[in-house]
Amino acid sequence: MRRADLQQGVALLTALLSSPLPPSPQPRWHPPPPSPCAAPHSCRIPNKPTGTAQVSSPGRCHCCRAAGQPARFAGRRLAQPVIGLPVDRGTLSGRIEDLQGRFNLNNLGRLIPSLIWISSSDWWSSCRDRSRHGAQHRAGDSGLAGSDSDIYSGGGRRMRFIWRLIRVPGFQPVVHQHQRADGGEGDDRGAL
Amino acid sequence: MAVKGMTGELYEALRPYVAALPTTSSPINLNTTPAPVLASLSEQAGGNLSGFMDERLHDPLQNTQDAVTRGVLPKAVGNAPPLPVDVHTAYFQLQATVTVGDAQMTLYSTIYRPPGNAAGGASSPRVISMSTGTE
Numbered sequence: 071m072r073r074a075d076l077q078q079g080v081a082l083l084t085a086l087l088s089s090p091l092p093p094s095p096q097p098r099w100h101p102p103p104p105s106p107c108a109a110p111h112s113c114r115i116p117n118k119p120t121g122t123a124q125v126s127s128p129g130r131c132h133c134c135r136a137a138g139q140p141a142r143f144a145g146r147r148l149a150q151p152v153i154g155l156p157v158d159r160g161t162l163s164g165r166i167e168d169l170q171g172r173f174n175l176n177n178l179g180r181l182i183p184s185l186i187w188i189s190s191s192d193w194w195s196s197c198r199d200r201s202r203h204g205a206q207h208r209a210g211d212s213g214l215a216g217s218d219s220d221i222y223s224g225g226g227r228r229m230r231f232i233w234r235l236i237r238v239p240g241f242q243p244v245v246h247q248h249q250r251a252d253g254g255e256g257d258d259r260g261a262l
Numbered sequence: 263m264a265v266k267g268m269t270g271e272l273y274e275a276l277r278p279y280v281a282a283l284p285t286t287s288s289p290i291n292l293n294t295t296p297a298p299v300l301a302s303l304s305e306q307a308g309g310n311l312s313g314f315m316d317e318r319l320h321d322p323l324q325n326t327q328d329a330v331t332r333g334v335l336p337k338a339v340g341n342a343p344p345l346p347v348d349v350h351t352a353y354f355q356l357q358a359t360v361t362v363g364d365a366q367m368t369l370y371s372t373i374y375r376p377p378g379n380a381a382g383g384a385s386s387p388r389v390i391s392m393s394t395g396t397e
Binding site for chain 2: 157159160161162163164165166167168169170171172173174175176177179181
């Protein structure tokens with residue numbers, strides 16, 4: 071493949087796909103409404119590096135453009151995938167994905183405290199039921215777990231000790247042990 | 263893949279749900295995030311969320327408060343840290359595949375669309391990074 075061909079093709083595709091991106095903030099990027107498709111099963115082509123037609127999420131039919139049924143965002147055609155666009159001695163395919171629908175690995179420090187808060191709030195709101203039904207207890211907790219102490223009804227407050235994670239749904243003792251083994255908890259009551 | 267414990271299988275499973283954006287302040291767009299990510303942000307993972315997944319296609323959220331009103335996100339409690347979520351997107355990925363004969367090459371470009379200013383003006387999207395073959 072000649073490098074000039076590649077550069078020319080990529081430049082063309084970038085222009086085709088990025089220029090229809092809506093300006094921000096109005097109109098905004100929204101997922102397209104589901105479009106009727108004459109052959110929905112043929113649209114379900116798994117993502118492959120070499121693929122052309124793509125389905126990025128359930129219910130979104132990207133091959134509809136080729137079928138003459140363009141998908142729309144709030145009445146506008148925006149950032150439609152390009153499938154097999156003929157160029158000099160070859161073809162171009164492309165699509166645009168929204169990267170802000172994903173977890174940003176460079177932003178986890180800001181996100182994780184919020185997620186832990188949600189999980190622990192869920193536990194706090196039902197702590198008495200969980201105590202009755204045999205929640206996982208840390209050694210030495212038994213006196214508190216069955217009581218009405220507000221230590222276990224801390225809705226609206228930050229979690230103070232890492233060991234309380236063991237009472238959050240889905241948090242397994244083995245994770246706790248790994249955490250301690252890695253020295254992440256210090257005296258076993260380190261502040262979160 | 264350089265992270266201890268990461269395998270090819272894990273990477274493939276995670277790939278649709280993670281990105282490495284050149285910023286530490288990129289909220290998640292509730293209107294476009296896939297179901298597993300949305301479920302991790304919401305207390306009400308389950309039937310209601312799948313209803314919202316369908317609903318947002320024709321009636322997207324207008325702002326983050328709308329997400330609370332419609333029951334997608336929990337109400338803020340006490341000093342709970344705010345969830346980094348939004349209904350806008352500034353970062354996109356363009357995947358372009360060029361095929362000439364038997365040769366094929368895929369180029370990944372990260373496109374940044376600056377948010378509009380207070381007066382409603384907007385800047386043009388621009389490519390901020392490119393890579394060949396891998397995301």
